[in-house]
Amino acid sequence: MDTLLTAEIVASSPQFRRKSSIFVDAIHDLPEKADLAPAQLYSTESGRLFHSGRIVIITVGLPARGKTHISVALARYLRWLGVKTRIFHLGDYRRATIPFGEDMPDDYFYVNATASSVLLRQKIVRKCREDIYHFLNHENGQIAIYDAVNPLASGRRSLAKEFAKHDIETLFIESWCDDERIIEANVRSVKISSPDYVSWKPEDAVKHYLNRISARIPQFQTMEEKDLNYIKMINAGERLIVNNRSFGYLSNRIVFYLLNLHIKNRRTYFARAGVSLDAASYKADASLSEQGEDYAQKMTECLLAHREAEKETMVARGDVNYEPRPLKVWTSTRRRTVETAKYLHEKGYTVRQRSQMSQLNPGVCEKMSERRIRAEFPDEVAKHELDPYHHRYPRAESYHDLAVRLEPIILELEREQNDLLIIAHESVLRVLYGYLMACNAADIPFLEFPRDEIIEIIPESYQNEAQRIHIPNLPEEIIPASPEDLKIPVPPSGFVSPIQGLGSPADGLATPQSGLRTPREPERISQQHVEDVV
Amino acid sequence: MPLPLPGIYLPVNEQSDTSKICVVMVGLPARGKSLIAGKAMRYLGWVGIPARVFNVGNYRRSNTPQPQATFFDPHNEEGERMRRAAAQAAMTDMLQWFKKDQGVVSILDATNSTKERRKWIAQECAAAGIETLFVESICDDEDLITNNILEVKTTSPDYKGQDPELAVSDFRKRIGNYQKVYETIGEDEKSYPYVKLINVGSTVIINQIKDYLSSRLVYYIQNLHIKPRSIWLSRHGESQYNLTGRIGGDSSISERGEAYARALPELMRKSGIPENTKIVIWTSTLRRTIQTARHLKADTGFEKLEWKALDELDSGVCDGLTYQEISEQYPEDFKARDDDKYNYRYRGGESYRDVVIRLEPIIMELERSENVIIVTHQAVLRCIYAYFMNIPQENSPWMEVPLHTLIKLTPGAYGTDEKRFKADIPAVSTWRGKGTSATHQEFPAGGH
Numbered sequence: 001m002d003t004l005l006t007a008e009i010v011a012s013s014p015q016f017r018r019k020s021s022i023f024v025d026a027i028h029d030l031p032e033k034a035d036l037a038p039a040q041l042y043s044t045e046s047g048r049l050f051h052s053g054r055i056v057i058i059t060v061g062l063p064a065r066g067k068t069h070i071s072v073a074l075a076r077y078l079r080w081l082g083v084k085t086r087i088f089h090l091g092d093y094r095r096a097t098i099p100f101g102e103d104m105p106d107d108y109f110y111v112n113a114t115a116s117s118v119l120l121r122q123k124i125v126r127k128c129r130e131d132i133y134h135f136l137n138h139e140n141g142q143i144a145i146y147d148a149v150n151p152l153a154s155g156r157r158s159l160a161k162e163f164a165k166h167d168i169e170t171l172f173i174e175s176w177c178d179d180e181r182i183i184e185a186n187v188r189s190v191k192i193s194s195p196d197y198v199s200w201k202p203e204d205a206v207k208h209y210l211n212r213i214s215a216r217i218p219q220f221q222t223m224e225e226k227d228l229n230y231i232k233m234i235n236a237g238e239r240l241i242v243n244n245r246s247f248g249y250l251s252n253r254i255v256f257y258l259l260n261l262h263i264k265n266r267r268t269y270f271a272r273a274g275v276s277l278d279a280a281s282y283k284a285d286a287s288l289s290e291q292g293e294d295y296a297q298k299m300t301e302c303l304l305a306h307r308e309a310e311k312e313t314m315v316a317r318g319d320v321n322y323e324p325r326p327l328k329v330w331t332s333t334r335r336r337t338v339e340t341a342k343y344l345h346e347k348g349y350t351v352r353q354r355s356q357m358s359q360l361n362p363g364v365c366e367k368m369s370e371r372r373i374r375a376e377f378p379d380e381v382a383k384h385e386l387d388p389y390h391h392r393y394p395r396a397e398s399y400h401d402l403a404v405r406l407e408p409i410i411l412e413l414e415r416e417q418n419d420l421l422i423i424a425h426e427s428v429l430r431v432l433y434g435y436l437m438a439c440n441a442a443d444i445p446f447l448e449f450p451r452d453e454i455i456e457i458i459p460e461s462y463q464n465e466a467q468r469i470h471i472p473n474l475p476e477e478i479i480p481a482s483p484e485d486l487k488i489p490v491p492p493s494g495f496v497s498p499i500q501g502l503g504s505p506a507d508g509l510a511t512p513q514s515g516l517r518t519p520r521e522p523e524r525i526s527q528q529h530v531e532d533v534v
Numbered sequence: 535m536p537l538p539l540p541g542i543y544l545p546v547n548e549q550s551d552t553s554k555i556c557v558v559m560v561g562l563p564a565r566g567k568s569l570i571a572g573k574a575m576r577y578l579g580w581v582g583i584p585a586r587v588f589n590v591g592n593y594r595r596s597n598t599p600q601p602q603a604t605f606f607d608p609h610n611e612e613g614e615r616m617r618r619a620a621a622q623a624a625m626t627d628m629l630q631w632f633k634k635d636q637g638v639v640s641i642l643d644a645t646n647s648t649k650e651r652r653k654w655i656a657q658e659c660a661a662a663g664i665e666t667l668f669v670e671s672i673c674d675d676e677d678l679i680t681n682n683i684l685e686v687k688t689t690s691p692d693y694k695g696q697d698p699e700l701a702v703s704d705f706r707k708r709i710g711n712y713q714k715v716y717e718t719i720g721e722d723e724k725s726y727p728y729v730k731l732i733n734v735g736s737t738v739i740i741n742q743i744k745d746y747l748s749s750r751l752v753y754y755i756q757n758l759h760i761k762p763r764s765i766w767l768s769r770h771g772e773s774q775y776n777l778t779g780r781i782g783g784d785s786s787i788s789e790r791g792e793a794y795a796r797a798l799p800e801l802m803r804k805s806g807i808p809e810n811t812k813i814v815i816w817t818s819t820l821r822r823t824i825q826t827a828r829h830l831k832a833d834t835g836f837e838k839l840e841w842k843a844l845d846e847l848d849s850g851v852c853d854g855l856t857y858q859e860i861s862e863q864y865p866e867d868f869k870a871r872d873d874d875k876y877n878y879r880y881r882g883g884e885s886y887r888d889v890v891i892r893l894e895p896i897i898m899e900l901e902r903s904e905n906v907i908i909v910t911h912q913a914v915l916r917c918i919y920a921y922f923m924n925i926p927q928e929n930s931p932w933m934e935v936p937l938h939t940l941i942k943l944t945p946g947a948y949g950t951d952e953k954r955f956k957a958d959i960p961a962v963s964t965w966r967g968k969g970t971s972a973t974h975q976e977f978p979a980g981g982h
């Protein structure tokens with residue numbers, strides 16, 4: 001059994017810092033000891049949650065059933081929970097094994113394939129499996145997602161047996177679909193964008209693609225193996241069948257997550273709360289100042305105008321009946337976020353207050369200038385600089401604490417079918433953005449949300465895209481950061497904020513975190529995955 | 535939007551929008567329906583969602599207190615008529631409850647074993663704007679059924695005062711009568727949101743779940759297990775702040791607190807730990823709970839987890855003050871807190887309601903786990919205790935949980951058994967009665 005460490009010990013060790021921020025690649029530059037992820041509940045020496053073993057999640061399903069979408073979404077969630085997860089796309093191995101320009105044998109997926117095809121199949125699977133073992137045994141991986149078609153019961157049973165020999169549990173996730181519309185939409189959105197189908201009519205391309213699948217994979221057996229652990233997702237989540245032989249903590253969590261997952265194309269907007277009267281005080285929970293009121297109004301106008309413009313663009317493109325999804329607003333229970341939503345509320349939009357969305361608690365650092373924090377807590381500042389994500393000032397919350405607290409919000413975010421505006425403190429926006437964009441935990445404290453921008457997140461098949469909407473005519477002093485911001489994380493000594501003195505009191509109150517890292521491009525959770533045309 | 539008052543404002547619309555849900559239990563007798571219904575109601579009530587069980591059997595009993603199995607024979611017209619009347623009465627009351635008392639989740643606990651009955655329920659609910667969620671429990675494991683019959687049904691009011699053996703045989707006949715007409719939820723009912731639990735969740739079919747609240751309920755039900763286990767609760771040993779009557783803070787334990795920490799392993803043994811039982815120790819991230827569990831961990835080698843979610847209620851600006859100081863510095867707040875202690879949120883801090891929300895993942899974990907000892911703080915312990923013992927919100931913040939006392943909770947089919955073990959190490963009493971600002975007193979002298 002793992003020796004447990006407290007987050008603090010882990011946090012104060014420099015080797016735990018992640019070097020890269022791109023998901024798939026970052027796994028390879030992880031140090032031997034594990035990193036902590038955004039919402040990991042506790043830490044262990046091996047980096048694995050001790051009340052769950054190592055699991056291989058094996059996808060089952062014909063192409064165009066959303067397997068990869070599910071794999072990517074699951075990886076995003078698990079990784080955020082602090083479970084070291086990696087996706088292994090069998091297709092990538094197939095392409096790497098079959099020389100470029102050569103086609104895979106016609107009988108590759110057949111039950112009674114020729115000996116040479118069976119050998120080829122075994123070779124490809126073996127290589128992939130070796131990598132999975134390496135990840136789980138030598139890289140402290142906890143969950144490997146094995147993304148493949150796995151059409152036959154016999155093959156699935158032998159996979160489970162093989163992994164069991166290595167003391168690894170298996171959980172099969174089948175995506176099964178008999179709703180032609182879902183399959184067609186999937187084919188259209190992700191399959192026929194390949195170069196093979198340039199200049200094809202979409203309908204013809206879809207038909208051709210589906211015909212190729214049925215010729216290639218003539219036999220597909222849906223999961224009925226009562227001796228295996230599986231979750232069968234029918235028609236993109238309309239129904240879930242759970243065959244629970246020995247579900248542990250993580251498997252149950254995965255069911256809950258899948259229950260909330262949908263593939264709707266809705267938007268999430270992030271906006272900061274307005275400036276408040278007693279902005280330096282966390283505990284005061286003050287109302288909006290006059291500037292804050294002004295911001296609330298301008299933000300509202302800007303967002304509504306943006307949505308209107310988007311609608312017009314869609315209509316102009318020929319989608320005459322385009323209606324944006326209804327907009328909902330979530331705020332924290334802190335006054336200034338509730339009051340920032342006032343105008344939207346007056347216009348009849350639904351506003352929900354969520355107590356989990358209160359800002360990061362600054363603890364003893366409340367109302368303190370950076371200079372004072374450095375003078376009074378030099379040891380804490382040193383620890384903080386080593387790991388701004390996990391370090392917790394006395395009586396304060398760390399970003400990690402905040403992420404754990406926000407988990408129900410994350411699930412509701414996945415479930416929500418309407419467009420959603422989230423008005424919250426910058427610390428909360430950082431964590432939520434970090435989830436949606438799969439940011440590295442170490443980068444989350446440094447994400448920037450200047451007040452003159454609304455962030456819009458648009459889901460795409462393999463990654464989410466973020467775009468910034470500019471709010472015009474705001475007084476400059478409220479844009480970069482207001483004194484409401486916590487003076488943590490404290491920047492390294494000698495750091496000069498490029499925006500120092502911008503409308504802030506003499507004491508160096510300008511936000512220390514701005515400019516620490518260059519603004520980042522939206523992250524991808526996975527490399528652009530080259531889709532198979534089987 | 536009503537703008538919040540300082541300190542005491544309530545989250546508006548905290549719960550999942552406006553959807554109202556009727557959870558409809560489906561299944562033969564002795565399939566654990568009432569257990570699931572009872573637990574779900576307790577869980578929902580605890581997270582602040584108004585929930586109520588409508589047990590059709592109770593309605594039927596008012597006319598037919600102790601019917602024979604023949605009453606349930608589908609060919610017994612009189613029995614059939616009376617059972618339908620009972621279902622109708624339950625439905626009427628339920629709809630009334632949604633309308634008048636702002637109910638959010640009702641649980642209709644009955645066999646609801648025919649398609650016709652389920653269709654009627656779905657229609658009645660739809661007409662009233664209420665979503666339905668059918669929860670069917672199917673069990674073909676004979677041992678499980680027999681256990682259930684023996685444990686639960688021999689204590690049922692239907693058989694009160696009767697020979698247990700006759701009761702069991704009559705009850706089996708009754709099940710047989712239900713079996714004649716029982717129809718599992720079928721493909722022609724696939725437009726209903728439903729969960730089918732087969733053999734205590736070894737297979738679960740989840741269909742058409744439409745809202746987050748339902749998904750939470752499903753997740754909750756899926757985490758339930760029926761293995762015997764206990765949960766031990768303890769506050770931290772007496773702290774330096776307890777001695778000076780201050781609230782909050784992150785002080786170390788006092789000498790007497792340390793004595794309690796040393797006594798804890800023995801106290802645990804005294805409370806009874808079944809052989810070969812693995813227990814997991816949960817503490818908060820604050821010093822006083824970690825120190826209190828230190829010797830227990832060293833002595834037993836049990837796994838230990840530190841949860842931020844188990845930290846004490848954050849008293850905001852009042853952190854580090856005595857009750858006396860609070861009543862002087864924030865007299866209005868002090869009074870407001872007494873008026874509604876559950877909802878009162880300290881300036882810049884938390885309310886009991888907030889603590890419950892952050893404890894929800896802990897409860898899910900507890901339902902899933904087996905033996906756990908939790909070393910935590912007064913307010914947090916009150917909330918966890920309230921969940922297991924079904925203490926209403928208005929009482930739980932006032933509950934007395936003395937220092938240096940180990941509470942052992944053993945959940946059973948129809949309630950939780952509680953035993954307390956005192957360590958016999960003196961400590962101050964930190965309990966404060968409504969309207970007083972009493973300083974912490976020497977235990978057991980406490981004047982409450």
